[in-house]
Amino acid sequence: MSKSLLIEKDSTKRVFSGIQPTGTPHLGNYLGAIESWVRLQEEYGSVLYSIVDLHSITVPQNPALLHQSILDMTAALLACGIDPEKSILFQQSQTKSAKQKQDGTAGLLTYPVLQAADILLYKSTHVPVGEDQVQHMELVQDLAQGFNKKYGEFFPVPKSILTPMKKVKSLRDPSAKMSKSDPDKLATIRITDTPEEIVQKFRKAVTDFTSEVTYDPVHREGVSNMVAIHAAVSGLSVEEVVRHSAGIDTARYKLLVAEAVIEKFAPIKSEIEKLKMDKDHLESVLQVGSAKAKELAHPVCQEVKKLVGFL
Numbered sequence: 001m002s003k004s005l006l007i008e009k010d011s012t013k014r015v016f017s018g019i020q021p022t023g024t025p026h027l028g029n030y031l032g033a034i035e036s037w038v039r040l041q042e043e044y045g046s047v048l049y050s051i052v053d054l055h056s057i058t059v060p061q062n063p064a065l066l067h068q069s070i071l072d073m074t075a076a077l078l079a080c081g082i083d084p085e086k087s088i089l090f091q092q093s094q095t096k097s098a099k100q101k102q103d104g105t106a107g108l109l110t111y112p113v114l115q116a117a118d119i120l121l122y123k124s125t126h127v128p129v130g131e132d133q134v135q136h137m138e139l140v141q142d143l144a145q146g147f148n149k150k151y152g153e154f155f156p157v158p159k160s161i162l163t164p165m166k167k168v169k170s171l172r173d174p175s176a177k178m179s180k181s182d183p184d185k186l187a188t189i190r191i192t193d194t195p196e197e198i199v200q201k202f203r204k205a206v207t208d209f210t211s212e213v214t215y216d217p218v219h220r221e222g223v224s225n226m227v228a229i230h231a232a233v234s235g236l237s238v239e240e241v242v243r244h245s246a247g248i249d250t251a252r253y254k255l256l257v258a259e260a261v262i263e264k265f266a267p268i269k270s271e272i273e274k275l276k277m278d279k280d281h282l283e284s285v286l287q288v289g290s291a292k293a294k295e296l297a298h299p300v301c302q303e304v305k306k307l308v309g310f311l
C-alpha cells in the first residue's frame with residue numbers, strides 16, 4: 001500500500017472483532033465477518049482481531065485440543081487474508097488474564113460482559129459482526145453510555161458493521177442461521193470441506209417445489225440463501241446471478257453454487273494446509289499480536305482505574 005493511502009486512514013477510528021477458536025470457520029463466519037475484516041484492514045488505521053478463547057470455555061474444552069484449535073484458527077484467518085502487518089491478530093486470554101487476576105470481577109467471565117470488555121478495552125469504534133451479535137452490541141453500547149454518563153465522555157460508543165451476508169442460513173433449515181454447532185452435519189459448509197463434501201451438502205440443501213431460480217428471501221428462503229451465497233462468492237450481484245440462471249432448475253443450480261464455493265475456498269484451503277505446517281510461525285504471530293494489543297489496552301485500563309477511583 002502506498003504511503004499516501006496510509007495517511008488517509010482515519011486515526012480516530014478503531015476496528016475490533018472476535019471469533020471463537022473452536023471448530024473450523026464456516027461459510028457464515030466467512031461471508032458475515034472474516035471477508036469484511038480483510039477489507040477493513042485497508043480502510044482503517046487501527047484494526048484488531050481477537051481469537052476469543054475465553055468465550056469458548058463456557059462449555060468444557062480439552063486443553064490440548066483447545067490449544068490446537070487456537071493455532072488452527074490462526075492459520076485459517078491468515079489464509080483468508082488477515083495480514084499481521086495491517087492488523088493486530090491476537091489471543092484474548094493473553095491480554096485479559098492479568099486484568100482478571102487484579103480485579104477479580106466474576107462478571108467479566110459472563111459472556112456478553114466479557115464481549116463488552118473486549119471491545120471497550122481498546123476504545124474500539126467499529127465492530128464488524130454478523131447479525132447474531134447485534135444484541136450483544138446493544139449491551140456494549142449501553143455499557144459505554146452508562147460509563148460515560150457517570151464518569152464523563154470516555155468510551156466511543158461502538159457501531160456494528162454488518163455485511164449484506166449478515167445472516168447466512170443453514171442449508172438444512174433456511175429459517176435458521178448457519179452455525180458451527182449444528183448437529184446436522186449437512187447444514188454447514190466449512191472452509192476446509194473437500195469439494196465432494198461441498199457438492200453433497202448443496203445437493204441435499206433444502207429448497208422448495210418450484211424449480212425456477214428466483215430471489216425472494218421471504219417466500220423462498222432456501223433458494224434465496226443459495227442465490228445470495230452464489231452472488232457473494234462470485235462477486236456478482238444478486239440480479240446478475242438470477243439472470244445467468246434463467247432456464248436452470250434448482251437441482252442443477254445447486255451444483256453451480258457448489259462449484260462457485262469450491263472455487264472460492266480452494267486457494268484458502270491450500271494456504272491453511274501450508275500454514276498449519278509452521279506451528280512456530282503461528283505462535284509467533286499470536287505472541288507479537290498479543291504484545292501489541294496489551295500495549296494499546298494498558299493506558300485505557302489505567303485511565304479507567306483513575307476515573308473509577310481505584311488509582
Ligand SMILES: Nc1ncnc2c1ncn2[C@@H]1O[C@H](COP(=O)(O)OC(=O)[C@@H](N)Cc2c[nH]c3ccccc23)[C@@H](O)[C@H]1O
Nearest residue numbers: 017018019020028029032033115129130166167168177178
Ligand atoms: N450464519 C452466519 N451468518 C453471518 N455471520 C455469521 C454467521 N455465523 C456466525 N457469524 C459471524 O461470525 C463471527 C464469528 O462468530 P462467533 O460465533 O465465533 O462469534 C462469537 O461467538 C462472538 N461472541 C465473538 C466475540 C467475542 N468478543 C467479541 C467482540 C467483538 C465481536 C465479536 C466478539 C461473528 O461476527 C458472527 O456474527
